[in-house]
Structure formats: C-alpha cells, structure tokens
Amino acid sequence: MIRTVLVANRGEIARRVFRACRRLNLRAVAVHSEADADALHVRDADQAVAIGPAPARESYLDIERIIEAARRVGADAVHPGYGFLSENWRFAEACRRAGLVFVGPSADAIRTMGDKTEARRLMARAGVPVVPGSPETVVDVGEAEMVAGDIGYPIILKAAAGGGGIGMARVTTARELRGAFATAARRAQAAFGRGDLYVERFLERPRHVEVQVFGDAAGTLLHLGERECSLQRRHQKLVEESPAPHLPPATRQGLVAAALAGARAIGYVNAGTFEFLLDEGGAFYFLEMNTRLQVEHAVTEEVTGLDLVVEQLRVAAGERLAWRQVDVVPCRAAIECRVYAEDPARGFLPSPGTIERLELPSGEGIRVESGVETGSVVSVHYDPLLFKLVAAGATRAEAVGRLAAALERCVVEGVHTTLPLLRRVLASPELHEGRVHTQMIEQGAFNA
C-alpha cells in the first residue's frame, strides 16, 4: 500500500508525477536543491524537503540525502522520474533496503540493461537483432581494428558504461581509428570511471524508432506501440511522434515482437522502452533499453488515452496492470517537441539565465508540460529542458498542424531556446512527409 510518494526529481517531470499522485489520492513530496527553493515543482507538491546545494551531485544525485528525506516525511515510495538517479541500480537497491518502493523496475533489470555490452549479449540471445559489432568490449585498439575490418567501415566506438552520446566516436577509415580510439577511451574514463569501448557498424541515415513496454509483477507484459524519435542533436531527442510514419506493418510487428521478447528475457516489470535503429533497407537493430519513464511518454499517452504514470504507481504498489493488450488501441496521432534553453544558432550551446517572459499555448489537442514560469531561473546545474509541447489529432497532419501553430504562439524571453529551430522543422517538407533520420539536425538540414 502506497500513501506517500517522494519524487526524486525536478522540473516538468516532477510536476507530471505529482499530477498522477493526485489522481490516485496519494500525498506527493518534492525534494529540491538550494537553487530550486522557489521552483514551480516545489509549490506543486503537498510537502517539500531541501536536500542540499545547487550542484546535482550534492542534491538530486545524492542517494543518502534522498533516502533520508523520504524517511523524514514518512514516504512509502520513491519515483525517480527520468535522468538523475532513474537508471542508477544502486539507488533502486538503496530504496528497497530502506523499505521504500522504487517506482520502476528491479535493481537487477536496471543494472543488466545499463551495461551496454551485457544488454547486447542478452538481447542477441533472446533473438533481438543487434547492430553488427564486437560481441564484447575490445581489449585494445588492435582488436578494434580487427573487428572493424570484419564488419566494414564506417564504424562507431561506444563506451561500455556510456549513455547520452558521451565517449562515442564515428570512424570512417582505418587510418583514423588509432586517434579516435584513444580519445574515446579517455573521455569514457573521465565520464564513467571506465574506459572500455566496443565497436559497432555505423549506420548511415538511420531512423530511431522505439517501443514502449509495460509489465507487472504477475507476469503480464504489454506493448504500447512505437514512437519515431529520429530528430536529435548530441544523441538527444528534440521531436517525437507516434505512430511512426511510413513504417511497414511487418516492420512494426517485428519491432514489437523483439521488444516483448527482450522484456520477457529479463522479467521486466513497470514501464520501459526498447530503442531501435532502422537502416535505409528497413532492417532494425536493438540500440538500448531505457529502464524508466521516458521524456516522450506523453506521446504514447495522447495516442492511447492511457495514463502511464498512474499505472507506474499502481504496478509499483503490487497491483496488476489495468489493461490487456486489446485495450491498448492507438486512436490518434501525436507529436511532441522539446523546448531547451540552448542556442541552435551556436551549435546548441547552453543558455542559462532568467526567463523574463513566458507565454505557453493552449487549445484543442494541445498539451504543455512545463517546469518553468516567468521569472524562473534556468540554472547551469541542470538539464536545459524547459517544457514540452505535445499536439494530438485525428490524423498525423492534424497533429502536425496543431503543433506548428502552437509553436508560433510560444514566447520565451531572457534565454535562447530551440524554438526557432523547432518552428523550421515543423514547417519543413521532410517533417511533413515523415522522412527524417538521426543525423539530419546535425547535418544542418533545418538551419536558417
């Protein structure tokens, strides 16, 4: 039985979880750093606890302080949101040891899927297609050269402990491999404390398509359809939509079957996402699993009419999923974009500062998830996401039209944002035709 939920996060996602708590009549507790004492998410909660100074590692990433805060307010459960500690298996384990329900999968599932080589090996064994590459991390640059020779260039080097694109390097010729290997290993060592790398074939102009899955402790496992998330910068998404345009029914069935097989292989419970890359020939490969709620979960909610966060809380409390597979029906199309405090005209450099003026759109089919208001300080210490705009419609064209119009009505003054770029994306023929790939934004396809 859960009565009080502590949300170990900030910004729009903390507010999203509080809303789900209210729907279930649960008491919602916020945590905040010194920098966030006046933040919107703090005012939204029934109670708030200060957990430390502004730097995330002394507050939102400090496991002991968060567990202590949960004890102090008598919380039964902790929702990690996304980012911060959401994919830290030690945090999930610390919650369990402290007698708190962790709203998410088991610590084991997080650890297994967090180790990218172990995840690949496990998925390959479960029959999920993986990108051709080294089966394990390579011992040195010599082995990397051998693997690359086998699978063919271009290749990509990835950090075994990696995430968020850190320590990744694309290598187009054998001549570049030595230098790129040394740099990637050094960066991975600095970022994750582990410098080991693995090698994969680099796919040209791939699409990123992912499948939402949901399991409960009784062994029910469902999929909630796919999301197309190809438009990215620095391997982080800017625009997401569902259903994925131009996806042949057989490919869609293959993706869903692979995701369910993968989830079943690890006995997955709660919400999770299998990410895949699709090459130009229509073949797909497992990229990674996110063992948490995704930023873009709202797209799936708009398409299916289901509340994923309410269900996360119910399933974490030990209840069975309220849905069967036949209840999950995509009724609409939905598209989301993320407004970040970054300057797209200067290579997406961060743009911290104070929001002098903020106007957010509303209207038919429009949903806004915001962590900020006029006067909010956008700190250097945290992720630059300000808000998400989601538009739904009976058809894809209607959803796209609504999002484009909503973007025109947004006003953010005081910091640079991704809004100008997003407006150009929504006006582009590529987006209208649904012909996008993961390298487009960085190749400058939507530059002014």
Add this chain to the structure above:
Amino acid sequence: MPDEIKAHITGVVFQIAAKAGDRVAEGDAVIVLESMKMEIPVEAPRDGAVKEIRVREGQTVQEGDVVAVLE
C-alpha cells in the same frame, strides 16, 4: 589577437586544462566549463604561452568573464 580569454557561455569551471607557463596552440582547450550537463571547452584564440589562469575548479563564471590571459 586579444590576450584575454573570455568564457563564451555561463557555466561552472569543470577542469583547468592548462597552467601558467604552458604553451598552447590556437583551438586548444584552456579550461573546460560545465553547463547544463554539457562539457564545453574554452579554447585559446591563438598560439601562445599562458600567462595566468584567473579561475579555479568549481567556480561559476558568467559569459564574457576573463578566465585566462595569454602572454
């Protein structure tokens, strides 16, 4: 070319990559800033020797602040 190296964004000094007396080439990172979970190098605008580093690790700098000086 200017002798002063200025931060081009607001951030927290994550790493000091060069010290007084070091030779740097144009484009070398002199310090690395961390802002919004990204690491962003502040680069030497020309070849030269570092005369002075004006910041320390963990310090917050504003866009336009002088972080180092070249000879």
